[in-house]
Amino acid sequence: MFSDKSAAAGTSSNQLSQLQEKLRLEGKTILNLAQSNPGACGLMPAGILETLTQPEVLQYTPDCRGALNSRQALAAWLGCSVDDLFLSASTSEAYSWLFKLLCNPGDQILVPHPGYPLFEHLAGLENATTRYYRMDYIHPAGWRIDLPELEKQVAEPDVKALVLIHPNNPTGSYIQADERNTIIELCERYKVALIVDEVFRLYKLDEATAPASFADTRSGLCFCLNGLSKLLCLPQLKLGWMQISGAPELTAEAKLRLELIADTYLSVGAAPMHALPLLLPRVADFIAGVRWRLQQNLAAAALIFGGDDSPFRLLRCEGGWTLLLAVPRYSSEEELALRLLEETGILVHPGYFFDCEQEGIFALSLIVPEEQFSLACRKMRQWFEAFPHNF
Ligand SMILES: Cc1ncc(COP(=O)(O)O)c(C=O)c1O
Incomplete structure (x- = not known):
């Protein structure tokens, strides 16, 4: 009865979204670094x-x-x-x-x-x-x-x-x-x-x-x-x-x-x-305010994940709302994202969601409120530092 083109319906659920739903039902707090809904990040013009x-x-x-x-x-x-x-x-x-x-x-x-x-x-x-x-x-x-x-x-x-x-x-x-x-x-x-x-x-x-x-x-x-x-x-x-x-x-x-x-x-x-x-x-004033948040978050990420001995690398980001972060490849990107969510409550989208060729990429949303963004990044770095011992 159905067209071939509608056959993709129902294929968008993945292990990460299933785990997110499970944690939500259990009442766990999720620090959502993948949040791309601006309203959920408090970004909305007045009036x-x-x-x-x-x-x-x-x-x-x-x-x-x-x-x-x-x-x-x-x-x-x-x-x-x-x-x-x-x-x-x-x-x-x-x-x-x-x-x-x-x-x-x-x-x-x-x-x-x-x-x-x-x-x-x-x-x-x-x-x-x-x-x-x-x-x-x-x-x-x-x-x-x-x-x-x-x-x-x-x-x-x-x-x-x-x-x-x-x-x-x-x-x-x-x-x-x-x-x-x-x-x-x-x-x-x-x-x-x-x-x-x-x-x-x-x-x-x-x-x-x-x-x-x-x-x-x-x-x-x-x-x-x-x-x-x-x-x-x-x-x-x-x-x-x-x-x-x-x-x-x-x-x-x-x-x-x-x-x-x-x-x-x-x-x-x-x-x-x-x-x-x-x-x-x-538009001009509103964008100036949002850009300020994006820039603050980019600077915070550079500080938290930077340093000569850091196993992380921020990929160059010239504009937009997303920052790509190369993380230590202790395990597959998918397993890292699942374990990070399960063990710390931090949600990130792995790079393969966007067809990044390189393994070990996380996409971080820069529109997340500054305090939440920094907190999640710091927790993520700590988790990665402990990871080899936890594995
Ligand atoms: C590059 C790009 N174009 C378009 C859209 C969708 O825009 P609209 O809400 O106007 O359909 C998005 C949504 O995230 C996007 O990332």
């Missing part, structure tokens, strides 16, 4: 409810691109034309629209490895498949895309889109200027659309200025994605958007086809849409 009660909320004036006044406010904030914007219910929904726009059944989408683990499902549900391009880590320089390998992949006939995450989750690495130029040129040459996820772009941690958006791409076809989920830590508001740029004949065709896709669902709720003009002016 949001008041913005959701604009009078327009009671009128139904469908527009497949999203309400004009909201797009006008967004266009002014982004410095682009209203015509380049489509509002969606989330970035994830924008991906699904783009895969509908670009892919026939069996077509391929290139996504980064390591990376955010949702793409396989997002693509699969649109009858497309994901193919991974590699990112290599060299310490302390950071992450680089394997460009010669990527070129071979982009040249494959079934490849329709290349996804860049700028900065990538969980590696925290931005696309470097030389990578950017090569990738834009490759995508134009092989007629592959570029989808650039910029949800973490403004969370640059080692400098004040964030690297430029890809929204000024003038060749090929480029879609930049963003939304309130990360910009204002409001995933529950369900409001995202895409900004379309590139060669005029391609962008015009893409917009026409996207109108049909968006019009079929009209999924954006009136309340967040009409709140947008009131919310955008708050």
